[in-house]
Amino acid sequence: MKTYLVTGAAGFIGANYLKYILAKHDDIRVVVLDALTYAGNLGTIAKDIDNERCFFVRGDITNQELVDRLFGEYKFDYIVNFAAESHVDRSIENPQLFLMTNILGTQNLLDAARRAWVTGKDEHGYPTWRKGVRFHQVSTDEVYGSLDENGYFTEETPLCPHSPYSASKTGADMIVMAYFDTYKMPVTITRCSNNYGPYHFPEKLIPLIIKNILEGKKLPVYGDGSNVRDWLYVDDHCKAIDMVVNKGTNGEVYNVGGHNEKTNLEIVKLTIATIHKLMSDQPEYRNVLKKKVKNEDGTLSIDWINDDLISFVKDRLGHDQRYAIDPTRISEALGWTPETMFEEGIVKTIEWYLNNQEWVNEVTSGDYQKYYDEMYLKR
Numbered sequence: 001m002k003t004y005l006v007t008g009a010a011g012f013i014g015a016n017y018l019k020y021i022l023a024k025h026d027d028i029r030v031v032v033l034d035a036l037t038y039a040g041n042l043g044t045i046a047k048d049i050d051n052e053r054c055f056f057v058r059g060d061i062t063n064q065e066l067v068d069r070l071f072g073e074y075k076f077d078y079i080v081n082f083a084a085e086s087h088v089d090r091s092i093e094n095p096q097l098f099l100m101t102n103i104l105g106t107q108n109l110l111d112a113a114r115r116a117w118v119t120g121k122d123e124h125g126y127p128t129w130r131k132g133v134r135f136h137q138v139s140t141d142e143v144y145g146s147l148d149e150n151g152y153f154t155e156e157t158p159l160c161p162h163s164p165y166s167a168s169k170t171g172a173d174m175i176v177m178a179y180f181d182t183y184k185m186p187v188t189i190t191r192c193s194n195n196y197g198p199y200h201f202p203e204k205l206i207p208l209i210i211k212n213i214l215e216g217k218k219l220p221v222y223g224d225g226s227n228v229r230d231w232l233y234v235d236d237h238c239k240a241i242d243m244v245v246n247k248g249t250n251g252e253v254y255n256v257g258g259h260n261e262k263t264n265l266e267i268v269k270l271t272i273a274t275i276h277k278l279m280s281d282q283p284e285y286r287n288v289l290k291k292k293v294k295n296e297d298g299t300l301s302i303d304w305i306n307d308d309l310i311s312f313v314k315d316r317l318g319h320d321q322r323y324a325i326d327p328t329r330i331s332e333a334l335g336w337t338p339e340t341m342f343e344e345g346i347v348k349t350i351e352w353y354l355n356n357q358e359w360v361n362e363v364t365s366g367d368y369q370k371y372y373d374e375m376y377l378k379r
């Protein structure tokens with residue numbers, strides 16, 4: 001039986017990953033470590049925490065004493081590090097927090113693992129490691145910087161981050177690789193493109209657009225909307241991480257992406273059209289609308305759900321133009337392929353939000369409105 005430490009599993013991808021591995025593997029035990037920042041929600045994973053196979057600890061990955069104690073209490077085999085400050089716009093406002101969590105938090109976890117897992121030294125002075133252990137870092141394609149209209153990021157693309165967020169993730173990746181080179185620590189890294197799916201916090205493009213449409217608010221598109229992102233359904237990312245954790249090669253980086261490039265404007269228009277179609281085909285979904293406009297016959301109108309909601313606003317500082325991933329390595333080495341086509345995934349995602357408005361209300365009940373006003377009213 002393998003024991004996992006999964007950090008950041010009360011957030012978007014970590015929660016989906018937790019559900020994925022608990023469903024996939026009977027013979028595992030998982031400890032979740034999460035600080036429950038604004039982006040973490042215990043309700044998302046409450047049903048998964050049974051105190052038999054899955055345990056929850058509220059705490060900060062930068063806390064050395066806490067992380068050492070957890071390593072002593074549970075004999076972890078795998079560390080999967082999702083915990084991070086993850087929003088580019090917030091990193092532009094407060095870079096320091098990003099460096100603390102994303103770089104120093106990763107270093108703290110690496111050092112705790114080193115203290116727990118090193119068994120001795122080899123003849124060259126390199127540490128020897130407990131068999132079957134691994135530290136997996138969940139990284140991002142943003143570490144490679146930005147592409148013009150041609151080409152793809154491969155694992156050999158030079159690291160060239162632009163935002164404080166992506167620079168902090170690059171710093172973390174470089175520390176992870178330094179521990180492989182210096183200590184021969186068993187590590188792997190995945191670098192994934194933009195994820196979408198259930199439990200995505202509504203500060204990120206797709207869930208923010210869905211939320212605003214339901215409220216009848218304007219849809220803020222940065223700049224001219226021509227920036228391109230490569231979208232991947234979150235379960236496909238979880239599958240990739242599961243494969244790398246269990247079958248990856250130490251010291252290797254794996255790019256993960258679904259060859260699904262779309263401009264932001266395309267994404268916003270597709271979201272508008274999909275919500276309109278779902279509410280047209282299944283009128284009961286209109287009850288979810290917070291903006292209530294009545295037709296003459298008393299039913300709720302959806303005529304106003306159209307592209308006129310789009311509002312072009314001031315661009316993000318240092319906005320990366322295009323991301324696109326070449327996933328050849330993970331496909332050839334581990335047989336990974338994405339399973340969910342975008343056309344299917346976006347409908348599944350929107351339906352999930354329409355059916356889970358309580359979750360949206362819960363995660364946006366705190367400082368969300370303040371954040372929204374500060375971030376968008378000045379644009």
Ligand code: NAD
Pocket residue numbers: 007008009010011012013014033034035036037038039040041059060061062081082083084085086087101105138139140141169191192193194195196201
């Ligand atoms: P998220 O912001 O939704 O969740 C982050 C989680 O980490 C939250 O539960 C939060 O409470 C927790 N956390 C934050 N700081 C912490 C700390 N100091 N100690 C312990 N827990 C802390 O993020 P996400 O979108 O799920 O991203 C997860 C990981 O995947 C991140 O490392 C991110 O860089 C990476 N990633 C995200 C995407 C994407 O499209 N969202 C794409 C590629 C890579």
Ligand code: TDX
Pocket residue numbers: 086087088089139140141142193194195203204205206208220221222227228229264316
């Ligand atoms: O209101 C908005 N309007 C808008 O036009 C928001 C929130 C975003 N955008 C644009 C900016 C980006 O070009 O949409 C695109 C996607 O933005 P985000 O959802 O903020 O994602 P991005 O900046 O691409 O980063 C995401 O993918 C890589 C995650 O947040 C990162 O954690 C991950 O590493």
